[in-house]
Amino acid sequence: MKVFVLTGAGISAESGLGTFRDPGGLWRRFDPMRLATPEAFADEPEEVHAFYNLRRQGVREAAPNAAHAALARLEAGLAASGGRLFLCTQNVDDLHERAGSRAVIHMHGELMRARCTACGAGRPWAEDLSVDTACPACGRRGGMRPDVVWFGEVPRHLEAIAAALDESDLFVAIGTSGAVYPAAGFVARAREAGIPTHEINLAPSDTAGLFTEATYGPATQAVPACVDDLLREVSGEVSGKVSGSTP
Incomplete structure (x- = not known):
């Protein structure tokens, strides 16, 4: 079978771990257009990182x-x-x-992975990300993002x-x-x-x-x-x- x-x-x-569209779900409490789009990451990367760092912490603590x-x-x-x-x-x-x-x-995608927007390299990532995080592959700072699919992405x-x-x-x-x-x-x-x-x-x-x-x-x-x-x-x-x- x-x-x-x-x-x-x-x-x-x-x-x-929170759901998204149920009463009390993540997208009822947070605006996904401000937190889960490529445009949001380009405009307010610190805010996006803070949101996903919190979610990553929740995954680490969950069983x-x-x-x-x-x-x-x-x-x-x-x-x-x-x-x-x-x-x-x-x-x-x-x-x-x-x-x-x-x-x-x-x-x-996977929250416990990160990807560089500059060189495209992805890798397992369990720690917080910030605009100061350097890509281990190319060395660029500011381009590391959660390796998840955001609204507007395929x-x-x-x-x-x-x-x-x-x-x-x-x-x-x-x-x-x-x-x-x-x-x-x-x-x-x-x-x-x-x-x-x-x-x-x-x-x-x-x-x-x-x-x-x-x-x-x-x-x-x-x-x-x-x-x-x-x-x-x-x-x-x-x-x-x-x-x-x-x-």
């Missing part, structure tokens, strides 16, 4: 939760049965990796994402608002291809009506339960193939 999982901010909320761990278990279980998990996240945190997931596609890995989605046997969206494109359009693409779709969320998303199945509740409860069901299904398929084989 090939499973495509899309995760959003909701999967990390129980780890203490993966049971939902992240369940997806790492799903990845291993599918691989053991000859299947595959394609884990695509809109999140810029590293909680999937810290929970044990080996292959994570970050379509919106999400990453879109070709690989589209190919994996088209090849999947199941599409699952976890903790997403259904409001941010192109990710919000993945469920429609899956439906057009005849792929079963499952939403796991605290409440129905903006695209809830497009899913063929839904589970609503805290991610730390809903995701492990759904993973258990999937692994039992996969185990049954494998057992059926073995028992039906001929010497």
